[in-house]
Amino acid sequence: MTKYILAFDQGTTSSRSIIFNRDGDMLTVAQKEFTQIFPQPGWVEHDADEIWSSQVGVANEALARIGIKASDIAAIGITNQRETTIVWDRKTGKPIYNAIVWQDRRTAADCDQLKAEGLETTFQQKTGLVIDAYFSGTKVKWLLDNVPYAREKAERGELAFGTVDSWLMWKLTQGELHITDVTNACRTLLFNIHTQQWDDELLSILNIPRSLLPEVRSSSEVYGYTSEGIFGSRIPIAGIAGDQQAATFGQASLQSGMAKNTYGTGCFILLNTGNQPMQSNHKLLTTIAWRINGRTDYALEGSVFIAGAVVQWLRDGLEIIKHSADVEALAASVPDTGGVYFVPAFVGLGAPYWDSYARGTITGLTRGSTNAHIARAALDSIAYQTADVIEAMRQDSQLHLRELRVDGGASRNNLLMQFQADILGVPVVRPKITETTALGAAYLAGLAIGYWESEAEILQQWQADQWFEPKISADHRLNLLDSWHQAIAQTRHR
Numbered sequence: 001m002t003k004y005i006l007a008f009d010q011g012t013t014s015s016r017s018i019i020f021n022r023d024g025d026m027l028t029v030a031q032k033e034f035t036q037i038f039p040q041p042g043w044v045e046h047d048a049d050e051i052w053s054s055q056v057g058v059a060n061e062a063l064a065r066i067g068i069k070a071s072d073i074a075a076i077g078i079t080n081q082r083e084t085t086i087v088w089d090r091k092t093g094k095p096i097y098n099a100i101v102w103q104d105r106r107t108a109a110d111c112d113q114l115k116a117e118g119l120e121t122t123f124q125q126k127t128g129l130v131i132d133a134y135f136s137g138t139k140v141k142w143l144l145d146n147v148p149y150a151r152e153k154a155e156r157g158e159l160a161f162g163t164v165d166s167w168l169m170w171k172l173t174q175g176e177l178h179i180t181d182v183t184n185a186c187r188t189l190l191f192n193i194h195t196q197q198w199d200d201e202l203l204s205i206l207n208i209p210r211s212l213l214p215e216v217r218s219s220s221e222v223y224g225y226t227s228e229g230i231f232g233s234r235i236p237i238a239g240i241a242g243d244q245q246a247a248t249f250g251q252a253s254l255q256s257g258m259a260k261n262t263y264g265t266g267c268f269i270l271l272n273t274g275n276q277p278m279q280s281n282h283k284l285l286t287t288i289a290w291r292i293n294g295r296t297d298y299a300l301e302g303s304v305f306i307a308g309a310v311v312q313w314l315r316d317g318l319e320i321i322k323h324s325a326d327v328e329a330l331a332a333s334v335p336d337t338g339g340v341y342f343v344p345a346f347v348g349l350g351a352p353y354w355d356s357y358a359r360g361t362i363t364g365l366t367r368g369s370t371n372a373h374i375a376r377a378a379l380d381s382i383a384y385q386t387a388d389v390i391e392a393m394r395q396d397s398q399l400h401l402r403e404l405r406v407d408g409g410a411s412r413n414n415l416l417m418q419f420q421a422d423i424l425g426v427p428v429v430r431p432k433i434t435e436t437t438a439l440g441a442a443y444l445a446g447l448a449i450g451y452w453e454s455e456a457e458i459l460q461q462w463q464a465d466q467w468f469e470p471k472i473s474a475d476h477r478l479n480l481l482d483s484w485h486q487a488i489a490q491t492r493h494r
């Protein structure tokens, strides 16, 4: 009987389950959006039970669609929205509060306080991260300080913390396993990326008891099996990685110097830097790309908070398009932005600025500006933000990128991809399989059980679909970037 790999891709806006075969072909995708909860401005939550029910629901749907059973699945790989924080009661298995999502800014003032205490270097040297509300650490502290009796319970060892991978693993094994992998652990502000251990000094700064924390494992190994009641028969769970690291793996950016950008709600650019962590001098993150068979690869990451989400705002806020895909035709109806620049700092700015208090700005409007100019400026902003990150990577690593591999919903937009190549002066390449996040998780699981033999096999499976070559002159590029940086300056919080 042919066996398949089932990937769980638990994202910010939807849960997806995708089934792959040995050739890395996608046989089916089942997807379900779930509720986004905005209790206050700047706060974003998910219902952790809905995360679980939607994920298991789409897994069953995917199996049913192609008429296979759990016993036909060789292994499950899990990939997930990162940093999103869940704390649950070990005895009842019930979350003590909603999941606090990576986008949530409620702990921005706590982060300011940590910075004022001069702790930036300590956190950066140990975790590779900047102090920001984006990461899990201050979210866990907030839960312990604000949910009634949470701290007392945590101190008695009654609570468990996990990112979404840990939560899914706990549910899949009915409370048998409380684990995470290094790629998720390294996004918490609590994990030392050099020793690959939870760090007592950081735990004490944030006042988080160690008993809350999951055991940290590699990204590719048989961690355990799904409980019998869930899919009928027990399936090995053999891969875990945060979604951006999984996408880097799925893009076969397996060698130092290779980079990918995923254009979803935000944009996440990861540059593989090989077996040594590279510290950034330009506010990029040093992150673990994966750990396989005792070997750790690292990446430099630039996280941009608003990318495809600016297109959603054109759709839902301004209502100038009906569907996200309509933005391409509207933007292409004008030759350029007519001098309009749009900085979509709706939730502040991520890398390389890390300005929590910047807000969105549109500059250069004239009587001649139209919806089309604004749409084009919105698309361009995605490419400019990426260019800022890649310039910071160039300065940090001295590497000149040979190509940028792209994926994610907005990478379908050819106008955007062409402008991305133009503004970078680097070719952009879109692969045949753009579900690279799920594919990466499938590969990690498959490697652990010998379904795929080696990373060399994975390198061979990656195939380009479309190339976008830079077409504008270096002078034109510099002028555009200069105007963009003037717009950024107007956006910054002073």
Ligand SMILES: Nc1ncnc2c1ncn2[C@@H]1O[C@H](COP(=O)(O)OP(=O)(O)O)[C@@H](O)[C@H]1O
Pocket: 011, 012, 013, 014, 263, 264, 265, 266, 307, 308, 309, 310, 311, 312, 324, 325, 326, 327, 328, 408, 409, 410, 411, 412, 413
């Ligand atoms: N043709 C398009 N042009 C620009 N943006 C698009 C297009 N199609 C989808 N998007 C944007 O891509 C995002 C969805 O991509 P996806 O990879 O599913 O994101 P996520 O995993 O963050 O939920 C949405 O923000 C949407 O506005």
Ligand SMILES: O=P(O)(O)OC[C@H](O)CO
Pocket: 010, 011, 012, 013, 080, 081, 082, 083, 102, 242, 243, 244, 264, 265, 266
């Ligand atoms: O779920 P996505 O694709 O928006 O990715 C979210 C990132 O993991 C946040 O760090």
